[in-house]
Amino acid sequence: MSRTWRIQAVLFLAWAAAGAAPPDPSAAAAAPEPAASASRLEILTTLRGSVGWRDNVLLSPFAPLARTFGRAEADVFLYYPIGDKWELVSFLSADILKLVSPPPETDGDELWFGHAELRWQGSGRLSMRLKADGFLEDTVVDLSETDAVRWVAPARVRGGFATAVVRLQLPGGFTLEPLVQVKRTDYREFAGDFDAVKAGGRLVWSRSEALELAASWSGHRRSYATRNQYSAGGRPLAGTRLRFIQQEAELRADSRWTGGGEWHAGLGAGRFENRDEASGFFDYDQDRVRAVLEWEGGRWRALFDGEARRTDYLHQTVGAGIAPPARIADSFETKVRIERETAGGWILFAEHRWERNRSNEYGFSYRANTALAGIQRDL
Numbered sequence: 001m002s003r004t005w006r007i008q009a010v011l012f013l014a015w016a017a018a019g020a021a022p023p024d025p026s027a028a029a030a031a032p033e034p035a036a037s038a039s040r041l042e043i044l045t046t047l048r049g050s051v052g053w054r055d056n057v058l059l060s061p062f063a064p065l066a067r068t069f070g071r072a073e074a075d076v077f078l079y080y081p082i083g084d085k086w087e088l089v090s091f092l093s094a095d096i097l098k099l100v101s102p103p104p105e106t107d108g109d110e111l112w113f114g115h116a117e118l119r120w121q122g123s124g125r126l127s128m129r130l131k132a133d134g135f136l137e138d139t140v141v142d143l144s145e146t147d148a149v150r151w152v153a154p155a156r157v158r159g160g161f162a163t164a165v166v167r168l169q170l171p172g173g174f175t176l177e178p179l180v181q182v183k184r185t186d187y188r189e190f191a192g193d194f195d196a197v198k199a200g201g202r203l204v205w206s207r208s209e210a211l212e213l214a215a216s217w218s219g220h221r222r223s224y225a226t227r228n229q230y231s232a233g234g235r236p237l238a239g240t241r242l243r244f245i246q247q248e249a250e251l252r253a254d255s256r257w258t259g260g261g262e263w264h265a266g267l268g269a270g271r272f273e274n275r276d277e278a279s280g281f282f283d284y285d286q287d288r289v290r291a292v293l294e295w296e297g298g299r300w301r302a303l304f305d306g307e308a309r310r311t312d313y314l315h316q317t318v319g320a321g322i323a324p325p326a327r328i329a330d331s332f333e334t335k336v337r338i339e340r341e342t343a344g345g346w347i348l349f350a351e352h353r354w355e356r357n358r359s360n361e362y363g364f365s366y367r368a369n370t371a372l373a374g375i376q377r378d379l
Helices: 003-018 025-030
Strands: 042-054 067-082 086-099 108-121 126-142 152-169 174-187 194-208 211-224 243-258 262-275 284-297 300-317 326-341 347-359 366-378
Touching: 042 347, 067 366
Parallel strands: none
Antiparallel strands: 042 067, 042 366, 067 086, 086 108, 108 126, 126 152, 152 174, 174 194, 194 211, 211 243, 243 262, 262 284, 284 300, 300 326, 326 347, 347 366
16 A cells, blocks of 8 residues: 555545544434444544644754644544454554655655454453554654664654553452553665563452552563674664663552543653663663643543653763763653644644653754644544
């Protein structure tokens, strides 16, 4: 499927939604209910169109380049129960952003993502989920975190991953969720291809929506196809292959309540460790904090999502001299979104994203703002 054809397909869906009549509530109420034992296929489609402005489309630390853009999004969700214990959940998402007067390096972003999930609900407290995901992305990415030099460039990447999750309800309001995941990522312009295996789990405690506590942990093994290992001084070692061992842990608290609307607040803190199993040139520790606040009242909805990360490199240094300082990097990102549903069933929305990367390494810092406004339709 060519890229032009995909763009035309998404724009056609958006046009069709714009001409669709709103659903008739009286017809829905008069429709007969299906038999309780019969399987029923449910499909939900969401279409969004927006225009916006981005002030640093190439993530440049020196000469930010601002451009306006148009954006088309489509999400198709499918649910199909199979008997009493099985169900299929699937969705396909398309997100295409086109810059006005694009620079030579990139004309915008494109993301296609597909998900299929088979769920099994056993008798009692045991359930299982088998998931398959695939993605195709064309965007400007920052790979400086796991590279020897600053690497920010337009990139086309594709990949997929398969995940198996078991959910076991324990006494006292606890739930245990062990998982295993395999992943493949292919970059089409440079040597970044890798395979990864992840194993871990999550322990959740909750007795009501007022408070949910969760602790998660996982171990990752990432193997690059062609990238070399590096010496402690940052030089590639011919005839070697780079591998990472990664450990991740997070504590999270979520709360939901009612008061002037429906509220949800979440706060999480975690740590991520990366080791290269060689000289240690890529070894780093990263601390993360994330906060989410959502509110819904009547026809209005609002969201705030913010994350901060601090990365400390264990062996990389900055500058010259007898005792140069270790390399550090800070990353911040916030998202604010407001939605308003109209009487005709349309949803108007506005959104702002702010990103900032800051480092003591010259040339690794940049800022980016993205603002947009648009319209959404659920079918």
